Amino acid sequence: MRVPELIQKKRDGGEHDLADLRALVGGYTRGEVPDYQVAAWLMAVFLRGMTPAETALLTRVMAESGDMLDLSALGDTVDKHSTGGVGDKTSLVLGPMLAALGLTVAKMSGRGLAHTGGTIDKLESIPGWRDQLSDEEFTSQARRVGMALVGQSRNLAPADGLLYALRDVTATVDSVPLIASSIMSKKLAAGARTIVLDVKVGAGAFMRTPGDGERLARAMVEIGTHSGRRVRALLTDMDTPLGHMAGNSLEVIEAIDTLRGEGPRDLLDLCLALAEEALMAHGATREDAERRARAVIEDGSALGKFREFVAAQGGDASFVDDTARFDVAPGRAEITADRDGFVAGVDALSVGRAVLALGGGRERKGEAIDHGVGVELVRKPGEAVRAGETVARLYHRGRGVDRALDLVRTGLTFSETAPGVPPLVLGRVQ
C-alpha cells in the first residue's frame, strides 16, 4: 500500500495492521517517508484515535526502531516510569525498596533537560558515583545488589524522538495513543518485564483531569498486556512538587531521609504505593504488599540497599550515612508570607524553572550543572502560614536569584481559608 493510502485509511477511521505501521513509522525512521506525510497521518491519528491493539502495534514498531535490551538473564526486572514531575525523587527511594523486597531494578536513566530533573544528575551529587557500567558489571551488580542504573548509552526507540519532534510543531502532542506509545516504546525497548507507571494528573501535567489520566493509564496498561509485560499504573496528583526539595543534592538528601523513615509524607506514601503495585504485579495480596513495603523502610533494609548500590557504582557511601557531607550551596534567599493564611498551591513548573535559573539544570544537552542549588518548599499546600513566616527558601551561589524568586513567587498561591488538598493517589489502573 502506498503512503497516501495508509494516511487515507486512518483519515477514514480505519485500523492499521503491523505492516501499515512498519511502512509509515519504520519508513519515517529510515528517512524513506517524508515528514509532511507523517504530519498528516499524525493529525488523522489525533482526530480519529487508535484502538488498543493498534496502539500496541505502533508501540512495538517504535520500540523496534532501535536497540531492544535483553534483560532476560536477570529474570523479571521491574521498571518504574513517571510521566514527568518536578522534585520527583521517587526512583531514588523506590529502587532500593524494590531491591530490598527481592525484586530487581536494572535500568537506563536519563539526565535532566529544561525544568525537569534527571536521576543520573541527582546521583552524581554523590562523589565518585558513575553512570557508566560495562554490560557485565551491569548484569552482575543487578543480580548481586538488586539495583543497577546506567546512563542512556543505547539508541532506544529513535522513532519516538523523531515523532515527538514532529508532533511538537504540528499540534499533535495531546493524543492518548501517541503519548502512550511514546512512553511505552522506550519502556519496551528497555527490557523490563514489569512496569509500574506513575501517571501525573493536574494543572502542570500532560493530563489535566483524572479522566484524561485514566485514559492514558488504561492505554499504557493495554499496550503492556498486548506486549507480554506486566503493567500497573497509579494516577497521582501533580499540582505540587513531591516532598519539599527540588535540586540535585537536596533531592538526594530528602530521598535518604525518606529511606530512613524521616522523609516527607507525600513522597513516602507514593513510594509505598508504587512498591505495593510492583509486589501485587508479582502476585502479592494488597495486605501482604502493604506490610512488606512498609517493613523495608522500618527495618532499614531499603536504606542498606541504597548504600550498597551507591558503593557498587563507585560512590562514597559515607554520604548516605551523613547527609551533612553533601555540597549544598551556602547562599539563602527566602519568600515569606504577606499575611496570615494558607498555602493553596505551588506550581511545579515554576519551581522547576527556578532550579534551572539557579544553575541546577541545563537548557541544552551537555551543559554542566550546579548540584548544590535548589528550592525548598518550607510550607506545602494546605499548611497554615503566618505573616512574615518563610514559605520557600532558595539555596544558591548568587546566580539567578532574582529570577528564581520571581518564579517561585508566581508559582505560589495563598488563600484565607484552609484549601482542600486532593489525595496523592487518585486512582489505580491494572
Added chain:
Amino acid sequence: MRVPELIQKKRDGGEHDLADLRALVGGYTRGEVPDYQVAAWLMAVFLRGMTPAETALLTRVMAESGDMLDLSALGDTVDKHSTGGVGDKTSLVLGPMLAALGLTVAKMSGRGLAHTGGTIDKLESIPGWRDQLSDEEFTSQARRVGMALVGQSRNLAPADGLLYALRDVTATVDSVPLIASSIMSKKLAAGARTIVLDVKVGAGAFMRTPGDGERLARAMVEIGTHSGRRVRALLTDMDTPLGHMAGNSLEVIEAIDTLRGEGPRDLLDLCLALAEEALMAHGATREDAERRARAVIEDGSALGKFREFVAAQGGDASFVDDTARFDVAPGRAEITADRDGFVAGVDALSVGRAVLALGGGRERKGEAIDHGVGVELVRKPGEAVRAGETVARLYHRGRGVDRALDLVRTGLTFSETAPGVPPLVLGRVQ
C-alpha cells in the same frame, strides 16, 4: 499566533480569520511555513471542515498569492469553469454564444495535460490562431468581439499549485472546502465578475454522487457570494464524454457543427443551459433566457462570433465555414459490437487516455501534440447497436493504435436491455 496554535485551532474545530489564513497559506507560499505544518493543518481541515465564510477567506488568500487580473475596464465579464471532462468542447461553443448574447468573455485558458484536453490546444488546430495577445489587444478585442482568449501567461494563485501538490501526497484531496477554494482562487484571480460553473458528477469525476456535487457547487457559489462575484452552478452528468468527438481538430469541428445547430444533442443542451445561467445571473427570467440562448444558435449569430474571434486572433476563418479543411489524421481503426444490444456506458477517462496514446495529448508540459488524432464515439450510452456495427472509431497516424483500442474497449460497457441514461443536467445551485 504561532503556527502550531493555528493548526490546533482548526484541529479543535475552530474557525480561522483572515490573519490566520494569511499566516498559514501566505506563509507557506512565501516559503516561511514548512510543508509538514501545512500537511497537518490540511488534515485538520479535511476532518473538521470549514465554514462558508472561512472557505471564502481561504480562497481570497490563495487568489492574492499571485497576480490578480483587473478586467474592470471591460465591465462585467463572464467566465465558465468545468471541474474536468474528456471531450469537453463547451468553451468553444459557449464563448461565441455569450458574445452573441452581448456578454463579454475575456479569459486565460490552459493547455491540456495527461488525459484532459485544453482549449488553447484545440484552437491551435486552426492554422494561424495564436494564444498570445498584448494586454491592449486583449482588451480591445474583448470589447469589439465580445470574446478574447489568451494562454496562461500570468502567475495566477500560486498557492493553489503548492497546496494541491501537498494534498495529493497527504490524502487530503477530496475535501469540499479545499476543492472549492482551489478552483475558485484561480477564477477570482482571473478577474471575471460572473462565473458559471459546470460541476461534473459521476464515476469519472471528483464528485461521485449528486449530493457530493451539490455540496461542492454550494461551496463555490458561497465563495462567490462572499467575494462579490455572481456565481451559478450546474451539476451535470460526467459518466460519458460530451458529444461524439475527443481529440483537438475533431472537437473543434464538432463545436462548429454545434454552433451551426447540427451538433450532438448533449453538447448543445449543456451549452444552452450554461448560457441560460449566465443570462439569469444578469437578471433575465428563465423563459427569456431560454429563448435568447436558442436564438443565437438558430440565427447564426453565435457562429458569426466564433468566425470573428478566430480571425481576430490570426486564425484562418475559412476553416469555420469549411470544416473539411481541418487536418484530420487519415488512419482509421474501429471497435465493433460483438452482439446485438445497447451501449451501457463509456468511461471518459479511458477515452482521454486513448487520445493521449494516439499522440493527441501530452504527458509532460511543453510536449508537441498531434492535433489530427482522436476518438469518435459512434454510439453513445443508451443507443442500440447490432453485432458487427461500429461503436467507436479511432483517427490515427499509426502511433499507439493497439493501446488506444484496448483503452476504449475497456472503457465501453454493453447491456442486453436498454439502460437507463441519466439526464445531462442533474441540478442547479445559485
